[in-house]
Amino acid sequence: xxxxxxxxxxxxxxxxxxxxxxxxxxxxxxxxxxxxxxxxxxxxxxxxxxxxxxxxxxxxxxxxxxxxxxxxxxxxxxxxxxxxxxxxxxxxxxxxxxxxxxxxxxxxxxxxxxxxxxxxxxxxxxxxxxxxxxxxxxxxxxxxxxxxxxxxxxxxxxxxxxxxxxxxxxxxxxxxxxxxxxxxxxxxxxxxxxxxxxxxxxxxxxxxxxxxxxxxxxxxxxxxxxxxxxxxxxxxxxxxxxxxxxxxxxxxxxxxxxxxxxxxxxxxxxxxxxxxxxxxxxxxxxxxxxxxxxxxxxxxxxxxxxxxxxxxxxxxxxxxxxxxxxxxxxxxxxxxxxxxxxxxxxxxxxxxxxxxxxxxxxxxxxxxxxxxxxxxxxxxxxxxxxxxxxxxxxxxxxxxxxxxxxxxxxxxxxxxxxxxxxxxxxxxxxxxxxxxxxxxxxxxxxxxxxxxxxxxxxxxxxxxxxxxxxxxxxxxxxxxxxxxxxxxxxxxxxxxx
Amino acid sequence: xxxxxxxxxxxxxxxxxxxxxxxxxxxxxxxxxxxxxxxxxxxxxxxxxxxxxxxxxxxxxxxxxxxxxxxxxxxxxxxxxxxxxxxxxxxxxxxxxxxxxxxxxxxxxxxxxxxxxxxxxxxxxxxxxxxxxxxxxxxxxxxxxxxxxxxxxxxxxxxxxxxxxxxxxxxxxxxxxxxxxxxxxxxxxxxxxxxxxxxxxxxxxxxxxxxxxxxxxxxxx
Numbered sequence: 001x002x003x004x005x006x007x008x009x010x011x012x013x014x015x016x017x018x019x020x021x022x023x024x025x026x027x028x029x030x031x032x033x034x035x036x037x038x039x040x041x042x043x044x045x046x047x048x049x050x051x052x053x054x055x056x057x058x059x060x061x062x063x064x065x066x067x068x069x070x071x072x073x074x075x076x077x078x079x080x081x082x083x084x085x086x087x088x089x090x091x092x093x094x095x096x097x098x099x100x101x102x103x104x105x106x107x108x109x110x111x112x113x114x115x116x117x118x119x120x121x122x123x124x125x126x127x128x129x130x131x132x133x134x135x136x137x138x139x140x141x142x143x144x145x146x147x148x149x150x151x152x153x154x155x156x157x158x159x160x161x162x163x164x165x166x167x168x169x170x171x172x173x174x175x176x177x178x179x180x181x182x183x184x185x186x187x188x189x190x191x192x193x194x195x196x197x198x199x200x201x202x203x204x205x206x207x208x209x210x211x212x213x214x215x216x217x218x219x220x221x222x223x224x225x226x227x228x229x230x231x232x233x234x235x236x237x238x239x240x241x242x243x244x245x246x247x248x249x250x251x252x253x254x255x256x257x258x259x260x261x262x263x264x265x266x267x268x269x270x271x272x273x274x275x276x277x278x279x280x281x282x283x284x285x286x287x288x289x290x291x292x293x294x295x296x297x298x299x300x301x302x303x304x305x306x307x308x309x310x311x312x313x314x315x316x317x318x319x320x321x322x323x324x325x326x327x328x329x330x331x332x333x334x335x336x337x338x339x340x341x342x343x344x345x346x347x348x349x350x351x352x353x354x355x356x357x358x359x360x361x362x363x364x365x366x367x368x369x370x371x372x373x374x375x376x377x378x379x380x381x382x383x384x385x386x387x388x389x390x391x392x393x394x395x396x397x398x399x400x401x402x403x404x405x406x407x408x409x410x411x412x413x414x415x416x417x418x419x420x421x422x423x424x425x426x427x428x429x430x431x432x433x434x435x436x437x438x439x440x441x442x443x444x445x446x447x448x449x450x451x452x453x454x455x456x457x458x459x460x461x462x463x464x465x466x467x468x469x470x471x472x473x474x475x476x477x478x479x480x481x482x483x484x485x486x487x488x489x490x491x492x493x494x495x496x497x
Numbered sequence: 498x499x500x501x502x503x504x505x506x507x508x509x510x511x512x513x514x515x516x517x518x519x520x521x522x523x524x525x526x527x528x529x530x531x532x533x534x535x536x537x538x539x540x541x542x543x544x545x546x547x548x549x550x551x552x553x554x555x556x557x558x559x560x561x562x563x564x565x566x567x568x569x570x571x572x573x574x575x576x577x578x579x580x581x582x583x584x585x586x587x588x589x590x591x592x593x594x595x596x597x598x599x600x601x602x603x604x605x606x607x608x609x610x611x612x613x614x615x616x617x618x619x620x621x622x623x624x625x626x627x628x629x630x631x632x633x634x635x636x637x638x639x640x641x642x643x644x645x646x647x648x649x650x651x652x653x654x655x656x657x658x659x660x661x662x663x664x665x666x667x668x669x670x671x672x673x674x675x676x677x678x679x680x681x682x683x684x685x686x687x688x689x690x691x692x693x694x695x696x697x698x699x700x701x702x703x704x705x706x707x708x709x710x711x712x713x714x715x716x717x718x
């Protein structure tokens with residue numbers, strides 16, 4: 001490539017600065033290791049987070065599309081990773097999920113004694129705290145109202161915030177600095193311990209020789225134009241990959257790692273349902289998400305079909321883009337923005353996808369929703385509609401292109417029992433992605449062992465959501481951080497640094 | 498001077514360009530456009546016969562779009578966004594195609610795909626799209642018919658094209674402050690009329706669940 005090149009040497013290089021990478025880097029550095037962190041995205045300090053929807057989306061996000069289901073996939077691409085653009089929601093790892101990881105994936109280490117302490121630690125390190133009335137906006141409130149009217153289980157969700165100013169800009173980095181992203185927690189902690197963070201450094205390939213990881217070859221990008229400007233090589237006997245599910249498996253595949261890499265990818269597929277109320281909702285202020293209807297969840301003892309319903313913010317661009325249709329009808333919907341409420345289905349997908357390499361070498365996620373997934377998405381969509389009418393909505397807008405708004409709950413009866421046609425949905429998307437370099441016990445066929453170590457390659461470890469063997473049914477931030485803390489502690493203990 | 502044979506050749510030539518563009522549409526790449534509030538753009542070449550309201554403002558240098566692709570995007574955006582947004586665009590307060598051009602300049606890998614998609618939208622005739630003339634020369638109702646065909650099509654690439662153009666039209670228009678005349682969005686930090694504190698204040702109502710107080714809240718199971 002054009003441009004100068006440089007080489008760094010360290011005890012460990014960590015690829016990614018989000019929930020999976022930053023805790024490991026902090027652990028290693030505090031144990032005395034020299035650590036370099038590489039981040040493909042830019043570093044924006046809190047003072048640079050303008051709250052501008054378009055600008056922040058462009059600078060903080062990466063976007064992709066799943067072939068097959070056509071799902072839009074979103075992830076953070078900045079120092080802090082997805083923790084900088086998520087909704088700060090905190091759920092403990094469901095015991096049912098840990099049990100399945102032990103039983104179906106051979107991860108016997110993930111019992112209460114082996115995992116719960118790290119969940120506790122993640123809870124403390126991220127400053128997770130209950131969401132009180134002062135941070136329940138009307139958008140969350142109407143969801144609670146509807147659930148209460150229908151007798152459905154619901155609750156406020158804890159969040160990792162300190163001093164939330166109700167700006168409603170969680171997804172754009174949180175300009176108030178209240179959100180305890182890794183940019184505010186683990187990254188500064190790692191830097192205090194001597195970690196060097198290199199932003200705008202895209203890891204292209206891991207050099208593997210003699211059955212061991214040796215170095216990472218990266219490209220330094222111009223922070224604004226994103227054009228390559230120089231090459232960087234980081235030599236280290238330990239390479240920790242935490243580039244997010246969209247980054248980790250493709251990087252391993254580009255580096256020649258096989259053995260199940262790229263397989264077993266799961267998502268939480270989501271869709272939005274929007275409702276119009278007579279009174280203003282102002283769903284663009286207050287925490288972007290705060291309330292969950294757990295009635296249909298299949299984790300934390302709920303035993304339902306496997307989806308959650310959560311309120312979600314109503315910023316102009318995202319709302320307009322997700323509303324179905326176009327022209328005058330579309331304008332009529334978005335013109336009522338202050339009166340709109342919105343919630344999403346968070347489906348615990350049954351489907352499993354895989355990364356495939358296209359003819360030009362670009363890995364693409366192949367993912368097809370199962371029939372059961374489509375039925376449950378439809379069920380979730382109808383449930384939200386019913387809930388909003390119970391809360392007093394004047395109309396409900398389903399995310400189906402060509403379908404007029406529903407005016408009455410009776411209309412839902414005609415829809416019940418159907419199955420969602422993904423092709424008709426105005427927006428299907430996922431922000432929770434899992435797998436592609438999953439952990440598994442001996443004989444499981446998984447590419448990584450129970451400590452994220454890539455089988456057959458010494459000194460190569462996966463510590464982000466790509467290492468998780470399945471989706472979790474709940475927002476996964478705490479689980480990812482907990483697993484990274486567990487792996488970081490093990491690496492420090494082993495003296496891998 | 499042209500004869501019947503020349504007319505047929507001309508028709509074949511006219512069909513060849515959009516159909517080649519169609520064949521070149523990488524579905525996966527194009528689907529990426531619809532992902533999030535991302536992309537859209539269009540085609541190359543001159544703009545000699547474009548209607549005046551769709552031409553780039555005089556003196557504006559396009560970084561990624563061509564005058565023709567600028568016009569196709571603008572024409573589609575006007576129909577997708579609806580009458581009041583279209584009036585705001587016509588007033589010059591917001592230039593969706595100009596903003597799209599700026600975005601595309603930072604997304605070079607998407608520009609080529611967008612270029613092809615918009616070329617198809619502009620030039621592909623029946624039976625590829627339900628029209629016989631370029632998109633920019635159709636009246637509004639006929640343009641809506643084409644957009645509706647894309648939106649409801651069983652074909653993946655048509656729906657991807659629709660979603661990509663719509664997403665980018667919404668991004669460029671609704672991220673611009675003049676769009677608040679349509680949405681009544683007070684802005685990211687509140688306004689004199691609607692403060693954040695006001696927005697968070699409401700009557701809980703009887704028997705309605707509240708968020709837990711800090712002292713008695715569960716901590717997430």
